[in-house]
Amino acid sequence: MTSPGKRRKQDNIWWSLLWIAPAVILLLIFFIYPLVMTIVFSFQNADSTRFVGLKNYQVIFTDPGMLEVLKNNLLWLILGTILTVGLGLVIAVMIDRVKIESIIKSALFVPMAISFVCAGVIWRLVYLYNPPGQPQSGLFNAILTFFNIPTQVWLINPMFNNFALILVYTWMWTGFCMVIISGALKNIPDDIIEAAKIDGANRFTLFWYIIVPMVRPTIAVVATTMIINILKIFDVVYVMTGGNYHTNVVGMEFYNQLFNFQNYGLASALAILLFLAITPIMYVNIRRMRAEEVTR
Amino acid sequence: MARVQFEHVYKRFNKTEVVHDINLDIKDKEFLVLVGPSGCGKSTCLRMVAGLEEVSEGAIYIGDRPVNDVAPQERDIAMVFQNYALYPHMTVFDNMAFSLKLHHTPGHEIKKRVEQVAEMLGLEPFLKRKPKALSGGQRQRVALGRAIVREPQVFLMDEPLSNLDAKLRVETRANIIRLYQRLQTTIIYVTHDQTEAMTMGTRIAVLNGGIIQQIGTPQELYDHPSNLFVAGFIGSPAMNFLDEAKVVSDEHGTSIMIEGMGYIKIPSLYVEQAKAATGKQLTFGIRPEHLEDATLLPSDAQSGSTLAASVDVVEYLGSELLVYLNIAGKTMQARLDPRSDAHAGGQLTLYVNTAHIHLFETETGKAIF
Numbered sequence: 011m012t013s014p015g016k017r018r019k020q021d022n023i024w025w026s027l028l029w030i031a032p033a034v035i036l037l038l039i040f041f042i043y044p045l046v047m048t049i050v051f052s053f054q055n056a057d058s059t060r061f062v063g064l065k066n067y068q069v070i071f072t073d074p075g076m077l078e079v080l081k082n083n084l085l086w087l088i089l090g091t092i093l094t095v096g097l098g099l100v101i102a103v104m105i106d107r108v109k110i111e112s113i114i115k116s117a118l119f120v121p122m123a124i125s126f127v128c129a130g131v132i133w134r135l136v137y138l139y140n141p142p143g144q145p146q147s148g149l150f151n152a153i154l155t156f157f158n159i160p161t162q163v164w165l166i167n168p169m170f171n172n173f174a175l176i177l178v179y180t181w182m183w184t185g186f187c188m189v190i191i192s193g194a195l196k197n198i199p200d201d202i203i204e205a206a207k208i209d210g211a212n213r214f215t216l217f218w219y220i221i222v223p224m225v226r227p228t229i230a231v232v233a234t235t236m237i238i239n240i241l242k243i244f245d246v247v248y249v250m251t252g253g254n255y256h257t258n259v260v261g262m263e264f265y266n267q268l269f270n271f272q273n274y275g276l277a278s279a280l281a282i283l284l285f286l287a288i289t290p291i292m293y294v295n296i297r298r299m300r301a302e303e304v305t306r
Numbered sequence: 307m308a309r310v311q312f313e314h315v316y317k318r319f320n321k322t323e324v325v326h327d328i329n330l331d332i333k334d335k336e337f338l339v340l341v342g343p344s345g346c347g348k349s350t351c352l353r354m355v356a357g358l359e360e361v362s363e364g365a366i367y368i369g370d371r372p373v374n375d376v377a378p379q380e381r382d383i384a385m386v387f388q389n390y391a392l393y394p395h396m397t398v399f400d401n402m403a404f405s406l407k408l409h410h411t412p413g414h415e416i417k418k419r420v421e422q423v424a425e426m427l428g429l430e431p432f433l434k435r436k437p438k439a440l441s442g443g444q445r446q447r448v449a450l451g452r453a454i455v456r457e458p459q460v461f462l463m464d465e466p467l468s469n470l471d472a473k474l475r476v477e478t479r480a481n482i483i484r485l486y487q488r489l490q491t492t493i494i495y496v497t498h499d500q501t502e503a504m505t506m507g508t509r510i511a512v513l514n515g516g517i518i519q520q521i522g523t524p525q526e527l528y529d530h531p532s533n534l535f536v537a538g539f540i541g542s543p544a545m546n547f548l549d550e551a552k553v554v555s556d557e558h559g560t561s562i563m564i565e566g567m568g569y570i571k572i573p574s575l576y577v578e579q580a581k582a583a584t585g586k587q588l589t590f591g592i593r594p595e596h597l598e599d600a601t602l603l604p605s606d607a608q609s610g611s612t613l614a615a616s617v618d619v620v621e622y623l624g625s626e627l628l629v630y631l632n633i634a635g636k637t638m639q640a641r642l643d644p645r646s647d648a649h650a651g652g653q654l655t656l657y658v659n660t661a662h663i664h665l666f667e668t669e670t671g672k673a674i675f
Contacts, residue, residue, distance in 0.1 A: 201391035204358050209405035209452070210379040219404070223395040 045285070051278035058274050066279035078256060079263045083241070085172055086179075086259060090240045093180040095233045098187025099225075103217060106195050115192065118185035126182070130249025133178045137164035137250075168256040175257055178246050183239070187232045194228035195221065227298060234295040238288050260284055308369030308459040308492055309334045310355060315364035317350050317516075325350055325516045328364070332509075337486050337493045339507030341500060342539075347516035348496045352462050355494060356385050369459055384453035385462040388469060390445045392437040392452070398424075399433040402452045423451045426485075443474045450482070454489065461493040467502060479505060500540050504528070512536050529662075534589065534671035537664060543594050543628070546638040549668050551590040553580045561611075562590055562665065566634040570611040573660050576675040580665065583674050591664035594628070594639040599646035600657040611658040617648050631656070 055062050070076045101118065105111045121129065138148030139161060146152045151161040164174045198221065206220045222229070244261035247253055253262035260280055267277035310332040317325035325347040332338045340348040353359040355366060357378035365372050373381055384405075392401050399420055406416045424430045427447045437445055446466060453461055466482075467475045483506055486493055497503055503510045504524045512519040512527065512535070520532040524540075531537035537545045550565035553572075560577045562570040570590065572580045600612050613633055621628040627642040631654065640656060648654050665674040 199389065199391065201387045201389055202393060204356075204378075205385065205387060205391035205452075206393070206404070207358070207378045208356055208381075208383060208385045209456075210408040212379060215408055220393060224393075226395075 048278045048281055048285075051274050052282050054275050054278075056271075056273040056275050062275065066275045067283075069276060070279060070283065075258070076263070079258045079260055082172055082257060083243075083259045086176060086240050086243055087237060089173070090176050090179050090243075091233055091236045093176065094183045094187050094236050095229060097180065097184045098232065099191050099222070099229060101184070102188045102192040102195055103221060106192065115185075115189060118188055120185070121182045122186050124182070126245030127249050129178060129182055130246055133174075133181070134165070134250060137174055139163045139165075165251050165257075166255045171251060171255055171257050175246055175250055178250065179240070179243065183236065187236065190232050191225055191228055194225040198224050227301060231295060231298050234291050234298065237291050238295070241284055241288050241291075309367075310369075310460055310492060310494065311365075311367040312351070313365045313367070315351070315354065315366060316362045317347070317354060317359065318362045323362075323516065325354075328518055330511060330518065330521065332492060332494060334492055335490050337495065337506060337508045339495045339497060339503040339510045340513060341497055341503035341507075341510055342513035342519075344498055346513040348498075348513050349464055350516075351513070352385075352464055352494060352496045355381075355460070356383055356462050357381050382459045383462055384456045384458040384460075385464065386449050386453050386466045388465040390437075390449040390469075392445060392448055394437055397434050397436055398429060398440070398448050398451075401437065401448055402455045405452070405456050419455050420451075423455045426454070426488075427451050427481075442470055443478065446470060446478060450485070454485070459492065461489075461491055463493065463495045465497055466495075467497070468499070482506065501542060504540065510540075512539060514539075530673070530675075531664065532673050534591075534666050534673075537591050537666070537673070541593055543639045543641070545591045545593045545664070546597075546640075547589050547591050547666075548633075548636055548638075549587075549589045551588040551665070553584045553586075553588065553665075555581065555584065562588070562663075564590055567613055568611075570658055570663060571660055572663075576665075579675050583665070583667070587668040588674070589666045589668045591666060592658060593662060594641045596659040596662040597638075597640035597642070598657045598659065599642045599648060600655040602643055602646060603657055611660055613656045613658060615654050615656055617650055617652050617654050620648055620650055629654070 051058055052066055053061055053063060070080070101114075105114045108114075124132070135147075136149040137151075138146075139151055140146055140148070142161075146155045146161055148164075150164060154161050162170060165171050202220065202224075203216065206216050211220065242261050243259055244265065247257055247259050247262045248265070251257040253259070253266065258266075260283065264277050264280040264284070267273045267280065310330075312328045312330040315325060315328040316323060328351060330338075330351075340351055342348050350359055354361050355368070355373075357373065357376060361374050365374055367373065368381060368383070393404065396404065402420045402423065403416045406419065411419075420433075421430070424433055427450060429444070429447055429451055432440060432444060432448075437448065440448065446469070449466065463482075467478055470478060479502060486506075495502075495506060504527075507524060509521060509523055510527055511521045514535050520527060520536045522530075527536060527540045531540060531545075534547070538547070548564050548567065552563045552565075554561060554563045554569075560572050560580055562572060562580070564570065597613075615631040615633045615638070617629055618632050618637070619630040621630075622644065625644065627644050627646055627648060629640045629642055629646075629648050631638045631640060642648060646654075666672065667674065
């Protein structure tokens with residue numbers, strides 16, 4: 011015979027299993043199963059009829075086209091993160107406790123409400139290039155023409171086009187970074203800023219030694235969010251260049267392999283690579299968020 | 307080391323004037339306390355010296371230099387904040403060293419000075435800790451240390467003790483006095499607590515409603531308050547006031563007649579001033595410690611001025627009796643010798659020590675003596 015205490019404990023276990031069952035089942039069907047299948051596909055050939063070992067991964071790390079994809083993604087990762095987080099931080103500090111703060115914030119946040127596709131269309135107009143002899147209706151080229159500087163084919167010239175795309179992303183996400191960091195700035199007590207001023211801090215030293223360290227946890231959360239976003243970047247590239255003219259990125263190439271070339275093996279390998287790259291950052295991000303909740 | 311002067315200083319926030327025409331000359335090496343109830347403008351005055359608030363009108367000088375347009379970082383002052391305002395991401399050492407680093411003091415010099423001050427304040431064991439890992443009292447000492455390390459011309463302290471518990475507050479109060487004696491620097495100290503003001507200040511400026519009510523040594527404020535506000539604010543328990551008093555002169559001399567209570571004889575020293583106030587509505591003031599149970603005094607003293615009172619509550623404090631009295635419908639407090647047999651519900655004849663009586667104009671609050 012089981013004692014009542016033991017019995018109750020067993021009941022508890024059954025109850026808890028019952029409560030988490032829906033989540034576990036959904037997770038299995040919609041996350042674990044596809045993940046396992048993707049891993050399996052990534053070791054198979056284009057139409058998933060034969061195992062090819064690590065061949066797909068080998069292609070990714072040796073094929074010149076693929077290496078360019080990785081290189082572009084790395085450029086995106088570094089520049090995109092630095093620009094969005096850096097600008098977000100600098101703007102947040104500059105407009106903090108300024109009268110028109112909320113107006114500027116709203117203005118910078120608006121792009122967030124626009125879909126990537128719409129943003130792509132807007133920025134195609136900004137980058138628009140017309141052949142010589144015709145008026146330049148694209149914003150950038152119109153400005154260049156005004157100052158008598160030779161016009162550029164922004165989205166095709168491989169010297170600029172990756173930067174042009176990253177700029178679009180920056181335009182969309184700086185507002186988000188700024189608003190989150192601005193919230194953290196509001197949590198810095200006034201008297202700490204005042205104490206630092208009396209201690210002799212000027213604007214720069216105040217920013218660097220007091221403000222940045224005090225919002226560092228928030229910056230880390232925002233930065234990891236940006237990194238994850240950028241690793242998966244697809245829409246901007248798809249709408250504006252379609253990955254042509256040396257602007258291809260992993261997300262774009264994954265789409266090409268899957269829908270244009272029907273190469274399930276290579277597409278799955280790319281997806282797994284992205285997954286592997288994102289997981290540790292996601293882990294850090296979640297831990298940071300928890301840590302921040304604790305300090306609040 | 308420097309003198310700090312306020313010259314006709316006004317402060318307005320939008321249209322609200324919170325500080326009116328402050329004139330104050332704080333001498334070199336003086337410990338000046340700005341005291342007053344909350345919202346009286348004392349912190350605003352301090353923050354104007356620090357440069358954290360702009361001066362709307364008038365001028366502030368630190369060591370003969372006008373500082374109205376000088377940024378806080380260039381004023382050579384140090385400030386201790388009510389909430390300490392320690393940098394949470396820095397260790398105690400770095401908190402104290404921060405300003406020296408910003409002023410490009412060489413590393414070994416920083417180390418020497420921080421360690422010296424840490425020793426002075428008993429902070430050596432905590433130098434590597436972050437503020438989060440310190441108790442309130444320790445944080446408070448770090449805040450003091452951060453100010454001392456800089457060797458500034460002027461120390462500004464904004465209610466530095468108000469976040470400490472009662473015991474620690476008394477301890478720290480003594481520590482700050484010791485530090486002041488050792489450092490010999492000008493200190494401007496803001497508090498709402500008259501006990502702190504009385505115990506610490508070499509001079510006290512009492513503020514109310516953005517106006518300086520009186521400036522003087524603790525003794526001057528206690529003995530000769532210049533108006534009803536100062537008289538009621540300084541001293542604990544507070545001074546008793548009885549309005550509806552009048553000056554009357556007859557063949558026995560000049561005395562104060564309090565409606566329904568009796569006569570208080572005016573000492574000869576004050577007779578002239580009192581006579582000048584004849585006919586005015588007056589308020590009579592006497593501190594609780596200047597009342598005594600008449601039965602405990604030699605019989606010839608009993609012939610002086612007395613008041614008959616009924617006793618409401620008696621608090622026995624060991625060294626004294628704190629008695630709440632009712633005199634003709636007015637409540638008063640008296641600190642009596644513990645030998646007094648005053649008891650709740652009983653009657654008591656109070657002897658008034660007329661050497662310490664005060665008289666004010668009821669309408670303006672101004673002191674007559």
